[in-house]
Amino acid sequence: MSRLMDSMENTLMPIAGKISGNRYLNAIRDGFTLALPLIIIGAMFLLVANIPIEGYGEFMAGIFGASWADFFNTVFNATMNLMTIFVIWGIANSLAGYYEVDGLSAAAVTFAAFLVITPISVFEDANYIPFEWMGAKGLFVAILTAILAVEIFRFIVKKGWTIKMPEGVPPSVSRSFSALIPAFIILVVFSLIRLGFAYTSYETVHGFIFTVLQQPLTVVSKGLPASLVANLFISLFWVFGIHGAQIVGAVMSPIWVQLSAENLAAYDAGASLPNIVTQQFQEIYLQLGGSGCTLALCIAMLLFARSQQVKQLGRLAILPGLFNINEPITFGLPIVLNPIMMIPFILTPMVLSVVCYFAINLGFVPRPSGVIIPWTTPPIIGGFLIAGIRGALLQVVSIVISFFIYFPFFRIVDNQYYKQEQEFENEGAQGATTTF
Incomplete structure (x- = not known):
């Protein structure tokens, strides 16, 4: 048994070290940590609006009127249905912190890049961004956008390709001008990506990622075998004193x-x-x-x-x-x-x-x-x-x-x-x- 434990430790410890030290997985985890309170609040509001008790809706409508559920659904739409916004902001800020560049500027530019590649819908001559891509369906694109945008941001800043303001200029103003060139380059890159996908059968980045990557991963991960494998590794890591839920959750939580x-x-x-x-x-x-x-x-x-x-x-x-x-x-x-x-x-x-x-x-x-x-x-x-x-x-x-x-x-x-x-x-x- 001692030899088996030693063998397992020698195998698992390097894997755990690589996963726990991976900057991208850590940033993804931080992004979901930022969004989690809002996701929980939105879900609870929806639960209150849809308590599965017969006659509950009619009872509430009799007291507060036919549109009583709008009070709860508005909070749900502003949190759960917009989770991608909070996640992408948290990922970008965390990854920028790892590289020791301005997290606020990097997050703002990343979110703008995400909006650039997000398809715009038209309804009665009005343009709008549908909730479809702001919720769970847009998560994978948001994650990839955050990683790519921050990597470009970091590369440009480290190369010194920024506008440097003279001493005496307020830090907030200096930070804004420092982000100008990185933001311009990032938005040009993502505009070209959007344009490139417009000439494919997928039409958008979201369509490509959802069809080729997100949908297959989701199908595989929703089954019993994936649950068994995930819980096996959670327990194995814990046996050696490593927080298995955090290690495995960094990979599986976006899908779950x-x-x-x-x-x-x-x-x-x-x-x-x-x-x-x-x-x-x-x-x-x-x-x-x-x-x-x-x-x-x-x-x-x-x-x-x-x-x-x-x-x-x-x-x-x-x-x-x-x-x-x-x-x-x-x-x-x-x-x-x-x-x-x-x-x-x-x-x-x-x-x-x-x-x-x-x-x-x-x-x-x-x-x-x-x-x-x-x-x-x-x-x-x-x-x-x-x-x-x-x-x-x-x-x-x-x-x-x-x-x-x-x-x-x-x-x-x-x-x-x-x-x-x-x-x-x-x-x-x-x-x-x-x-x-």
Whole structure:
């Protein structure tokens, strides 16, 4: 077992180091972090406007009038339906910070470049940019735009091809003139890109990316195999003390969020929901207590531990565990570099992936509504918010399954600690007798 652990560590650590140190993945993660509060707020407003209780809409209309839902839908349209704007701004600012160039200017120019390549629609002689490309459907183009635009911006600034103002000019004015040449070149480049795609069958960059890249990736990632692989690596990284959710999430979150947005759009339209694997599927059903679904382990430690050390750790870990934070157990039991506990830690989320996927696929539980709720939402509440009472019951079933997977391994570790405590007490008693 020790040789296996060493081999896995030697294989995974370099991979994790490269992923966690990748400036583009880090910038993408920061972009979604910036947008996440607004996405959550927009989704919650939409949920309030569409609570799945019979007669709810008529009841609200009777009190506030027929257009009562507009109050909530306006916030949804200004947040969830415009998520690409916030994401592209966050990515550009983060990547510019890595290169130590002006993040505000780089983000503003990047957003302008994105608008240049975004198709304009015409309705009754008026031009407008449709929400279609400002929401989840435009995310991939936004990500690629941010990376390319900031790389050009950085290259020009580092070469010194900027307008330098004399000393005494206010910094804000100087910064504006410094960005003038980079902005001009970037917008020319993106105008040429737009023009080039206009002569292809795809017509726009968005059409090309969505057809060739985004759609195939989304199709592959929405299935059970992708969920199993993602959760396998999340757990493997954690076993070696690396934040697996952040590492894997940097790659998968853009796709999971898009799948959630597709469900949310269908939910809003009253249509059938297309996806099972979404951001909510991952965070609400497969991370009960945190990565590895360790809430059941907390319960076992609290109720069945013989060792005082494990029982005390269970008392300390149960409250964070209810909010899906499990570092006290991960590093305290520990699970990290523990050849016994790594087995259920890896196995549990993969078993739950299969159970939850088929429970939803067979119609026992509704598909996730697409409402993005905080990952710290406690179990039962989280399941209810995304899938009603059956979603809450699925979480209960998942906790029970997790408990039975963890319990035999927990008992082994607990007995080890218990024997150590007994030996320590016996040694202490013998020492006291000898001294007397």
